[in-house]
Amino acid sequence: MTDFKLPDLGEGLPDAEIVKWVVKVGDRVTEGDDMVEMSTAKAVVEVPCPHTGVVTKLHGDIGDVIKTGHVLISFDGEIAETVVDEPVAEEPVVEEVTEQATHADGEGEQFLLPDLGEGLPDAEIVKWDVAVGDTIEAGETMVEMSTAKAVVEVPSPFSGTVIKLFGGIGDVIKTGSPLIEVATGNVSAAPKKAEEKPTEKKSDAATVVGAVVVGDEIVRLSDMKKPQVAVAKKSAERPAEAATAIPALADVKMGPAVRSLLKGLGLDGSGIMPTGARGTLTKQDVFNAVKQGGAVATPAPSGETFASKGILAAPKVRARAGERGVNLAQVKPTGHAGNITLSDVNSAVMADFTATPPRGIYVRPTRAVTPSGEPEKQVGPRRVMAQMMAKASSEVCKTSLFDDVDISAWPKGTDITVRILRSIIAASMVEPAINAWYDAEEGTKTIHKHVNLGVAVDSPKGLFVPVIHDAQNMSDADLRGTLNARREAINSGTIKVADMSKATITLSNFGMLAGRFATPIVVPPEVAIVGIGGLFERVVMDENGVSNHRHMPVSITFDHRAATGGEAARFLGAILADLKLEF
Numbered sequence: 001m002t003d004f005k006l007p008d009l010g011e012g013l014p015d016a017e018i019v020k021w022v023v024k025v026g027d028r029v030t031e032g033d034d035m036v037e038m039s040t041a042k043a044v045v046e047v048p049c050p051h052t053g054v055v056t057k058l059h060g061d062i063g064d065v066i067k068t069g070h071v072l073i074s075f076d077g078e079i080a081e082t083v084v085d086e087p088v089a090e091e092p093v094v095e096e097v098t099e100q101a102t103h104a105d106g107e108g109e110q111f112l113l114p115d116l117g118e119g120l121p122d123a124e125i126v127k128w129d130v131a132v133g134d135t136i137e138a139g140e141t142m143v144e145m146s147t148a149k150a151v152v153e154v155p156s157p158f159s160g161t162v163i164k165l166f167g168g169i170g171d172v173i174k175t176g177s178p179l180i181e182v183a184t185g186n187v188s189a190a191p192k193k194a195e196e197k198p199t200e201k202k203s204d205a206a207t208v209v210g211a212v213v214v215g216d217e218i219v220r221l222s223d224m225k226k227p228q229v230a231v232a233k234k235s236a237e238r239p240a241e242a243a244t245a246i247p248a249l250a251d252v253k254m255g256p257a258v259r260s261l262l263k264g265l266g267l268d269g270s271g272i273m274p275t276g277a278r279g280t281l282t283k284q285d286v287f288n289a290v291k292q293g294g295a296v297a298t299p300a301p302s303g304e305t306f307a308s309k310g311i312l313a314a315p316k317v318r319a320r321a322g323e324r325g326v327n328l329a330q331v332k333p334t335g336h337a338g339n340i341t342l343s344d345v346n347s348a349v350m351a352d353f354t355a356t357p358p359r360g361i362y363v364r365p366t367r368a369v370t371p372s373g374e375p376e377k378q379v380g381p382r383r384v385m386a387q388m389m390a391k392a393s394s395e396v397c398k399t400s401l402f403d404d405v406d407i408s409a410w411p412k413g414t415d416i417t418v419r420i421l422r423s424i425i426a427a428s429m430v431e432p433a434i435n436a437w438y439d440a441e442e443g444t445k446t447i448h449k450h451v452n453l454g455v456a457v458d459s460p461k462g463l464f465v466p467v468i469h470d471a472q473n474m475s476d477a478d479l480r481g482t483l484n485a486r487r488e489a490i491n492s493g494t495i496k497v498a499d500m501s502k503a504t505i506t507l508s509n510f511g512m513l514a515g516r517f518a519t520p521i522v523v524p525p526e527v528a529i530v531g532i533g534g535l536f537e538r539v540v541m542d543e544n545g546v547s548n549h550r551h552m553p554v555s556i557t558f559d560h561r562a563a564t565g566g567e568a569a570r571f572l573g574a575i576l577a578d579l580k581l582e583f
Helices: 077-084 093-101 230-237 240-244 256-265 283-292 315-324 342-353 380-395 416-430 476-492 565-580
Strands: 002-005 015-021 034-039 044-048 053-058 065-067 071-076 109-112 122-128 141-146 151-155 160-165 172-174 178-183 398-406 436-439 444-447 453-455 457-459 462-464 505-508 528-532 536-542 545-559
Touching (some): 002 160, 015 122, 256 283, 315 342, 342 476, 380 462, 416 505, 416 528, 457 476, 545 565
Parallel strands (some): 044 122, 453 505, 505 528
Antiparallel strands (some): 034 044, 053 071, 109 178, 122 172, 141 151, 436 444, 536 545
């Protein structure tokens, strides 16, 4: 029996929560099948099965929080031999894979979870893309890990056969602890010579073609060069026509994750050339086909509430549309290659909500979601936010200042958000003491030369704070473009850890929703956060007499341990002065 333990995803969080089990005891599973959905700090992640075999025990129920390094699921891996022994055109590599699959624990290469760049002690398994008995290539995505900032796809460091997964979906793995074990002796060896017999075994160890960067960024599958294996060489030696021929759909192999992707995009997979190991269709194959226009949408299955023929939308987007009663056929797509995004669905919901009712007739708003009425655990980003806010509240000696500024002189069509960002950058030049970090344990303060602007973004998943790095060097157009890119990445679930890190000061533009003044929480090590309230009209005297002028409320909350009241007041004054400008 093999135990899979939750690995450390590099964010320093000690645990993760089980949202949904996809498998049950007694199920026969194949490596790569989704087995559980786990809630991370920022998203719900599908964790793929790390082994091929029979599920013997689930170590947790829905809602349970699994500690990093604790067992998540147990497998009886004997079935792995049966799966691997499937005939594959009598390729010599088949016997090698079978041999690898029977290796005992400890006979393969173990990959230890690296520090993903956030200094946190652990990370949560969201989804396994491989299972015990699967053959993988170096550079292929093997697991999705949830950090405090994003869901990260971790590529395989080895080529070979998976013999053990050290955690299941929802398990939190400690940094430096084993994540996966791969038998590398035969599969990733150099291509065989012509005179070698099919059953001859090699002892060459695979080398890591790709690598996980220990820092702020993770090397993804698309950034890595895949190694050639024996099967790839044989294909290259065949006539060109045979090597490039697209196999019949019935002969194409694909994992559950790829099937789910095809279904979400409305595709049947026909016409897409598989490039994975042993003729397997990969996610990248699907993405490339969509980008090049070589994928054909499938007709909508009978019984669907709304017609979906030709509609490109991921499963989570279709799920959101179903929850909100949105007809995807009537939604204008703004995503890549004509895909409908979560933002598109949310915009459709808001359009319906804000539709003008008949004059004189009150229409009560419909529920955005249906509450259960029962106590529910805070999961994912909301659970992490609660922990961070409690820590910040207990540590920071916060003080707030409030004021408002007349912005009636702004030209029509001014980008309000960009003007706010610009004013914070300007204030950081005038009074640098607020654009800083404070280390309470060391008693040190770092006043930064650069301005890394965090921008609080509200989303259905919880609070996100993407960061615009080196904002002091950006034009207004650059600020807008970077912010839009960060928001789209949040909506699509592709925001990178590096794009959510190292803010030196943060903006909370809560006034876009409601509220005039506020005392937002300062999250260490930052020294301050700026809050912008909703715009309002005020009657003033000017050269034309009495008129209405538009005003903007501005709040600043700062850590009084690290900044004086005078420094904070000068910073606020510099913001107001920049906002008063007519250009």
